[in-house]
Amino acid sequence: MKVRLCVCYFVKAEKLTPGGLPVRTVLTSYYKSKHFKCRAHDSFNDFTSPDQAILCKDSNQSMYCQLLSGLVHRHQVLRIGAVFASALLRAISFLEHNWVHLVNDIRSGQVDPMITDPECRSSMSMILSSPNPCLADEIEEICSRPSWKGILYHLWPRTKYIEAVVTGSMAQYVPALDYYSEGSCLWCTMYASSECYFGVNLEPLCDPADVVFTLMPNMCYFEFIPLGENGKWLMDVGEEEEVPSDKLVDLVHVRRGCYYELVVTTFAGLYRYRIGDVLQVTGFHNQAPQFRFICRRNVVLSIDNDKTNEEDLHKSITAAKKLLEPYGALLVEYTSYADTSSVPGHYVLYWEILHHASVIKDTPIPLDAKVLQECCIAVEEELDYVYRRCRAYDKSIGPLEIRVVEPGTFEALMDLFIGQGGSLNQYKTPRCIKSNAALVLLNSHVKASFFSPRDPTWIP
Incomplete structure (x- = not known):
């Protein structure tokens, strides 16, 4: 068959x-x-x-x-x-x-x-x-x-x-x-990159939120930079910094619940190459550790002392987008930008929203401004303690802004990056925009803008 x-x-x-x-x-x-x-x-x-x-x-x-x-x-x-x-x-x-x-x-x-x-x-x-x-x-x-x-x-x-x-x-x-x-x-069957094939998902029928990967030691030599546990970074190593060998942990010495940055030495000649992925050990298959992909280290928003990584951003937006569901609306794509053109600077989220009724006719149905303002609040309430302190107490960060863009904007963004040499097959929407050309494109497609109407909750 x-x-x-x-x-x-x-x-x-x-x-x-x-x-x-x-x-x-x-x-x-x-x-x-x-x-x-x-x-x-x-x-x-x-x-x-x-x-x-x-x-x-x-x-x-x-x-x-x-x-x-x-x-x-x-x-x-x-x-x-x-x-x-x-x-x-x-x-x-x-x-x-x-x-x-x-x-x-x-x-x-x-x-x-x-x-x-x-x-x-x-x-x-x-x-x-x-x-x-x-x-x-x-x-x-x-x-x-x-x-x-x-x-x-x-x-x-x-x-x-x-x-x-x-x-x-x-x-x-x-x-x-x-x-x-x-x-x-x-x-979701595999975990790989252009540098190396890393591992497999031994339970492909699991829920996407529960996907973990078992790394295969015959693919390369794996080492790990310890970052911390329970979501708290214990070691902050810059992206370009060389990691001392005594700080690296090999595959058999990682610990359940801890976070690590992946480092590989490959057959192709890469030596202690930092992939940039943050992984968490979730358990073991026999004696082989299993890892959950957390985020990319190089995706971060920062205005003051705050450091928002991809996982924090995704969690906050996941919570906020639920407010769209009663209106039959779906957040189909997003990215972010740390806007420091004004004082204080603030986070900007670009959202492309699709109403279920407009999937064919492509006729966007406007949402009430109050709903999008509530989304701004929901995002800020889910961000970490440092961000909320900077917003509510230090006043060093301005109110979060959501800019709703026209349907098809993120396809145009994809075309922009592909036209600059990117690969459609491996394209990922950047979760933090740093390209001036990309910002110009996004801002040219903004339909409406909404700000958080109040400070997020912060308790000293």
């Missing part, structure tokens, strides 16, 4: 160093290698997309062809996958804007003229070997519905699970994926 996998994988055009050496992302390197191109047939890992669509350098043409392939084989698909949850949501958005063209291709049996890549056209012409008006009518009926809740399940009814990274900053996308998949199981 074939287990067809509808994928959203992409390559990035490589660059050359001044010495002529090719530079490319690890996934692009794999997709272009003989290990991928000449792989043996695997009936449990059979992609709906032809390799030519995955290897197409134009991400829009690649996306179009991969979605078209998936729709043609919709009754055979048992799994849907992308590297990161963000890429899968980008595919859903692309489908929302292009399903009419895709349906026309299936109905006519001909590829849309927008597909100009010769290899993509050739491979897709073989898939669209003849007109299929019945299939086109099925897809048109589904995509024309007033709500896209459960759209993945309706388009691919035999899907057993969705596979993508949903930990760390990707946890933000879990509610949106639940909405579009109507609660289908989300699998």
